[in-house]
Amino acid sequence: xxxxxxxxxxxxxxDAVTARAARDYDAVLNPEDVIMPPETxxxxxxxxxxxxxxxxxKITAExxxxxxxxxxxxxxxxxxxxxxxxxxxxxxxxxVTNTPEVLNEAVAxxxxxxxxGAARRGHEGQSLVRDxxxxxxxxxxxxxxxxxxxxxxxxxxxxxxxxxxxxARGFGLEIHYHNRRPLPAELExxxxxxxxxxxxxxxxxxxxxxxxxxAETRGLVDAAFxxxxxxxxxxxxxxxxxxxxxxxxxxxxxxxxLFAAGLDVFAGEPDLDPRYRGLANAFLLPHxxxxxxxxxxxxxxxxLDNLDAFFAGKPCPTAL
Ligand code: 8YV
Numbered sequence: 001x002x003x004x005x006x007x008x009x010x011x012x013x014x015d016a017v018t019a020r021a022a023r024d025y026d027a028v029l030n031p032e033d034v035i036m037p038p039e040t041x042x043x044x045x046x047x048x049x050x051x052x053x054x055x056x057x058k059i060t061a062e063x064x065x066x067x068x069x070x071x072x073x074x075x076x077x078x079x080x081x082x083x084x085x086x087x088x089x090x091x092x093x094x095x096v097t098n099t100p101e102v103l104n105e106a107v108a109x110x111x112x113x114x115x116x117g118a119a120r121r122g123h124e125g126q127s128l129v130r131d132x133x134x135x136x137x138x139x140x141x142x143x144x145x146x147x148x149x150x151x152x153x154x155x156x157x158x159x160x161x162x163x164x165x166x167x168a169r170g171f172g173l174e175i176h177y178h179n180r181r182p183l184p185a186e187l188e189x190x191x192x193x194x195x196x197x198x199x200x201x202x203x204x205x206x207x208x209x210x211x212x213x214x215a216e217t218r219g220l221v222d223a224a225f226x227x228x229x230x231x232x233x234x235x236x237x238x239x240x241x242x243x244x245x246x247x248x249x250x251x252x253x254x255x256x257x258l259f260a261a262g263l264d265v266f267a268g269e270p271d272l273d274p275r276y277r278g279l280a281n282a283f284l285l286p287h288x289x290x291x292x293x294x295x296x297x298x299x300x301x302x303x304l305d306n307l308d309a310f311f312a313g314k315p316c317p318t319a320l
Pocket of ligand 1: 053054055056077078079080081103287289290
């Protein structure tokens with residue numbers, strides 16, 4: 001019988017994270033890496049002091065009410081926390097933590113990949129080569145959009161948005177943004193504030209979605225938003241799929257109202273709207289934003305840092 005806290009880890013973690021969890025906790029790891037349905041999760045949580053979960057586990061108010069009393073903290077391996085009813089967890093007297101900041105740079109890198117992939121027709125070019133259809137070069141083959149001198153609108157200028165802005169300035173993009181409130185000048189770094197999403201849409205030749213998924217932001221990028229954008233704009237989403245209205249985005253990509261989209265996240269993923277697959281001007285990735293060796297280790301360590309602090313009776317560094 002160990003005196004280490006008993007920890008349930010619901011998904012397979014990077015090796016270094018697993019090793020640290022197994023060293024410092026009486027850890028039960030999910031070796032199959034399958035998503036646990038609520039009943040399985042509740043059974044696995046029996047007799048545990050803590051849970052380390054991913055965004056694949058939905059922690060509803062109902063599940064919180066059914067959790068064993070022994071579980072005192074839930075730590076999610078994600079910055080996003082829309083899969084958790086945070087208020088219900090806190091109201092039950094439990095702590096809840098996420099992994100902000102550590103993934104900013106990796107997600108910003110991927111947003112630039114999507115922006116370039118969409119603007120320079122990465123998917124069409126790749127298919128031409130792979131399918132053996134590239135038989136000659138000509139001056140008007142797969143022309144894309146220039147970044148230099150264009151305007152990038154960032155919808156949600158938190159840590160990830162600002163990391164994207166820093167990279168985008170290097171491509172000669174002019175940075176515009178919308179947040180609920182303007183940032184202090186030292187964080188704005190010359191970016192132009194717009195006090196509504198629509199005002200941002202109107203100036204965005206390129207638009208990067210970087211806000212959390214909340215009741216206010218779900219469906220924000222809808223037909224009216226896209227109509228407010230300049231013609232031939234490019235949409236990039238590394239945040240959450242449900243912030244965009246799929247019908248509106250697919251219609252705009254089909255008609256050419258949007259030049260292209262670079263999407264890493266989808267409503268209902270991995271079961272995305274199948275119409276996306278048929279769109280040549282959609283550059284699609286399978287939720288790879290934070291998927292680098294270093295970042296995934298850092299996310300796991302951030303979870304464990306929170307658990308360590310909690311069980312040492314200290315404040316959690318990134319409590320929600
Ligand atoms: C993760 C993410 O891949 O951190 C987030 O919110 O969306 C991604 O970094 C995923 O959610 C893992 O739980």
